Amino acid sequence: MxxxxxxxxxxxxxxxxxxxxxxxxxxxxxxxxxxxxxxxxxxxxxxxxxxxxxxxxxxxxxxxxxxxxxxxxxxxxxxxxxxxxxxxxxxxxxxxxxxNDDFDLLKPYDTPKRTKVINNSQYPFGKLEPKDTVFSNVNYKKLHVVLDAAFDKKEEKSKRTRSIVILYKGKLLAEKYQDGFNKDSKILGWSMTKSITATYFGILQHQGKINIMQAAPLVEWQNDSRKTITINDLLHMNSGLEWEEKYDKISDATKMLFVEKDMTKSQLNKPLVGKPNNSWNYSSGTTNLLSGILRQQFKSHQEYLDFWYSSLIDKIGMDSMLIETDMAGNFVGSSYGWATTRDWAKFGQLYLNKGNWNGEQIFDKSWAKYVATPTHSSNGRYGGQFWLNTNSYFPDAPKDMYYASGFQGQMVAIFPSHDLVIVRMGLKENPEFDFNGLLSGIIESFNK
Structure with missing residues (x-):
């Protein structure tokens, strides 16, 4: 005993x-x-x-x-x-x-000024509800079978799709929602926010206010080997900086999102462990560092906050979108963008249109090509804060597809060769959710 x-x-x-x-x-x-x-x-x-x-x-x-x-x-x-x-x-x-416990709840804070653009055209380019558009080359019966198959039946939790929106030739082709969600439901895009963040560099470059090929304007790097890292390297996740992106353990990513006061500094203080432009490594810290670089471009915090909305979000009518901030007032550009599925689709349509929205060129046409061009050492999988299909990661989807992607299977997929945008929001990602089947099934519903 x-x-x-x-x-x-x-x-x-x-x-x-x-x-x-x-x-x-x-x-x-x-x-x-x-x-x-x-x-x-x-x-x-x-x-x-x-x-x-x-x-x-x-x-x-x-x-x-x-x-x-x-x-x-x-x-x-x-x-x-x-x-x-x-x-x-x-x-x-x-x-x-x-x-944290040190945060001053009584301290005054700046908030973004929002301007809703009045446009009486139909969605996605205006505020009016879309009219039914029938395309002769679409097999609607087959399309609806594909969409139905992407959603769980009651009490199931295997596919966990919350919403799908499809834009074809600038028109709403189809949309479907899980019970409890609708066209007005705001859904977190997680890392799709990275693609939003990158777009501001395209906008500033189009305005002649920044050159992404120049060294990152960070005084902390000027006296060591990090001084050669360019904004281009950061946009490509190819800086060579140390970073661990794990979510099932204590890592650089989880400490940044759930402990740090100023998320723009998490990657800033990391050492160089690889060669810039030849050491691809996915890093949410890099995107938040880019958010900090964006903040440096403005004379005041208020201008920084306003720019994210006035130059892009409000300009294309993504009225539902909200980018959340950290304790230091920085937009968490890596992860915390919320919007309705329809508004996420507008973002995809902007890239499908190569930066043109209702006749205004928001970023240069070449920027869409830039973000969709593979970066060195990513094996054809990554561009400028967008994922790519150049190596047929989704074997039955077109190779020219590129997409914003977020945790748990958020996706804004852009298909230039098909004049098509597909948005899927949910709680399961590839391969648990069959993205290849969804994307290829939708495309196969078009008559050849």
Missing amino acids: KNFFKIFTFLLLLILIYLRIAIYPQLDLISGFSAKSVASGHFIDNRSIEMIEKGDNDIPKVDWATNNVDDSEGSATSTVFGLKKRKAIYRTGLGATLI
Whole structure:
């Protein structure tokens, strides 16, 4: 009996040591993810806490969290087993921000000035509802079968598609939504926000205000080997800087999103471990560094905030879109862009039109080619903050397809050869969700 208790005590001690070393340090990130997710989903898209917990937060470990919403304060708090309480606050115009104990809730803050463009043409180029357009070369019966197959039946959770919008020849060809979502539902694009962030460099270059081939304007790099890194290298995720992009552990990416006050500095302070323009490595820290470089282009914080909307988002009528900020007031350009599926499709249409929107050239035509051209050492998979299909990653989809992509299977896919934009929003990504089947099935519904 004594031996039994000794063994039991020893095993219990081992378990406690494991929990302390492996699990306890993660609790801060888990409660942080949960609090931020609840605050964003509730205050941006009016989702109930139950809907968020059963949908957005039903992720291993994240579902350990206990969540509460304070509507009067505009905040959400989360704990894990009563430990590591984290808080996220919602501010109109800035979205939800995960805060620390030092954050001054009473400090005044700037918010973006929004201007809604009045355009009485039909969606996607104006504010009016689209009229039914029948294309003689589309097999609608086959198209609807493909769309139906992309959604779960009741009580299923295998495909987890929330919405699909298809634009063809500048018209709304089809749209479909999961129960609980509709054309007005705002959905987080996660890393599709990277493609939004990159677009501002195309806009500034078109305006003659920046040259992406020049060295990144960062004083911290001027006295070491990082001084050769260009904005072009950063846009291509090809800087050679150290970065770990993992989400199932404590990593550079998770520490940045759920701990850091100023996310633009997470990549800034990393050493060079590769050769610029020859060391591709996917990094959300790089995109937030680019957001910080954008902020440097303006005399005031207010101008920086306004520019993101006035030069792009409001200009093409993405009225639902909201880019959330960190504690330091920087747009989290790597991850935190919200919009309706229809508005995400507008962004794809802008690139399909090579930067032209209702006759105005927002960025140069060559910019669309730039973001869709493979960067060195990415094996043909990555361009300028867009993913590519040049190496037939999706074997039955056209090779000229390029796309914005986000965690859990968010996608804005652009098909220049087919005059087509396909947007899919959901909670499962490739290969768990059959993107190749969806994309190829839609294209096969067009008569050859």
